[in-house]
Amino acid sequence: MLRFLARRFLLLIPVVLGVATLTFVLMHMAPGDPARTYLGDRATPAALAALRHQWGLDQPLWRQYLTFMGGLAVGNLGQSMFFHHSILTLLAIRLPPTLWLMGMATLFSIVISVPLATWMAVSRGGIVDAGVRSFNSIAQGTPLFFTGAVLIAIFSLHFRWFPVAGYGNDLSQHIASLVLPSISIALAIVPFLVRGLRGALMDALSSEYVSFAKAKGLGRRSIWINYALKNAAITGISILGIQVGYLAGGTLVVENVFAIPGMGTFLMSGILNRDFPVVQASALVFALLVIFVYLLTDIAYGLCDPRVRVK
């Protein structure tokens, strides 16, 4: 296990180098001068030059690149050009909401998908099947901001069960604020998960080992939990892992609609402001998040499926 983790961590290095270099190149290729954006129309050439010097933008590109990479090596991500705060301080503010959002969305996805998939597998066609399939199509076809807006209109404005937007000031407020956004995201993941789980469950239920278990006289509950669900979980974990991986970079729309100060909006405003340190740090964080999610998926996979562990 340790060797497996160690290998994974070593693989991080080329990924970090690649992402850092790519973001650096792309940001500097884009037109738009951050100093001009910051200082506005009436900035004197002297003021612009002073600010560019302060931000290190007057250095040759290769030197800016080396400065950045050097800083990265010692964990110094620099300062945001626009906010004059260290990137690490800003990440400490923006990363937790995104992590909470991803975690709660994953939880809701599982909580919604497993019963639905089980119900479909047990009913084997008929009205339940048609009903859940329609629900899946609607959930998949509805844009995230619309789902979010509808949930806000019903549960925040009408019933007043949840705050309309924002993130709150303490843990209970954080969680209350993230319920509706997490459900919005979960509804985008649920169709994939339900389809996969249903297929896997039906395969499991019609397999030989389940027939044997029934013949042995095992109870229904025991068969479901120890045989059907455990085997279907393997497929479920793969699908969930990929979806959550997309999620790492995809929370932007939900963060925008629900005014959650997360990584998505942090990256977006960094790009619009041409705040290079912010963009570079955010891209790295996203890359690391995705890798971490895949790592967790592989570990969970190994936990569920002993056949994989033997390798």
Add this chain to the structure above:
Amino acid sequence: MRASPIGLCLIGLATAAAVSVSPLAVSGARAQETPQQGGDLVMVRAEQLRTLLPSAPTDNASIWVIEEAFDTLLLPKADGSGVGPDLATSWSQSADGLSWTFHLRHGVTFTNGQPLTSKDVKFSIEQTQKPSSPFSFIDASIAKITTPDAYTVVIQTKQPFAPLPSDMAIFANSIVPYSYAGMTPDAFAKHPIGSGAFMLKSWTPGVEVSFVRNPHYWRQGRPYLNSITFKEVADSNTRANEVQGGQAQIDEFPAYSSILALQNSGGAVKVGIYPSSRVDFLSINNTHKPFDNADVRRAIASSIDKKTLVKVVLFGHGTPAGAYMSPSSWSFDKSITGYPYDLKAAKAYLAKSPVPNGFSSTITVYSGNSDQQTTAQILQASLAKIGIKITIQTLDPSAAYDAQQNGNYDMSFSYDTTDIVDPDEIIRFVGSYDGGSHSLYSFYKNKQIDTWIDQAATQNDQAARTTLYKKVQQQWDKDQPDVPLYYTPEIYAYGGNVHGFHPFVTGNYDLADVWLSK
């Protein structure tokens, strides 16, 4: 016919009832209008606060917040007609016109307990004069600042300069403690010390900033509110939802398309429409052929149906523009109507130009701005009718801004708002090549206009200045380097329990006067 006794009786009773009820009703209404102390106000806005150092920012999001924590020598009058006392109780110009003397109010302290004196004023203005400050141009006329005593400041100007009092009301000339109370500018930007109605409590960059009332504020009894919080919420629907849901009390700039719905929301949310100095333009790059020809520009101006734009883009919240100054300015020439929408006239202008059969061109639009997209599409359709084929190019705001600054565009959209209540800033910004934006990105150069503008700044008599400013606007209108589109108001949505909210023409809020009812 004789009036019946019963009828007379009833009339008498009714009159007596009316007379006795009305004082109660009036005093009842007055009781509701008495400001109540306390309450926490939350304002949601789209833009992010960047800095709390007065001499640093150019963005309204930072400027309007800074004005809550700091004071200036003078304050603009809410309707934009001039300036009134704030930290300075009186001011006067010398006989030769070359200096202005300001007498400071006694008893004002900063939030760290230090008294505010002329030393602090001199230091503050000098920070803004530094070339690294983006608003140094506003103090360009100042030659020297002297402080004969602790409560007197004398500002000497290079030439007689009438706009100086208005310049002393601008946020960039906010008064900070001498030497930033021992802090570096960077540290001061995060832990500001001002003399304003509110003081900083906490700032989470990119998320929200919170202020609490300044208990030592020199205006007795103000502010009413206990705290004000500015939250950054990019999505306009979310902002509207927050006000409707009671999570926020003021929504800055709701989308035009949502205003009718907000107004009809049954009293829970009110919509305030306030006079603004904003004027929107179609910017035309006069250095790109064929836009260097005035008839081409006149043809374009005559193809724009401004009334329809106001209806479709602004949902009626605006007026078609003529002169390039805003109606909120005393220099506004209301006799200028611009070029009326007339496709026949447009074709006639084009026929006189070097490109009588039309030409192809691009219009650059800021991405994410649906108002600009809609306007561009309307223009595209109109201009096609006179033979001008337009492609719409969408760039992200930073790239689009860059293009405008460097003249890498054909046509685009722009606007201006004034930071001072004197016409001097905007008359230059739009009309003069060296006014800060190359004549609002048109790169138009007119020496006669520049001369009139400089002349007007040296004169004190408002009537004489108005005559010159009108000449400027009329000449500019003839040449049409850009096309003024419309004048728009400032629009805010706020909860029914918010009272006393009155943003100025210059945009600042002055939340010291705002109070919340239960």
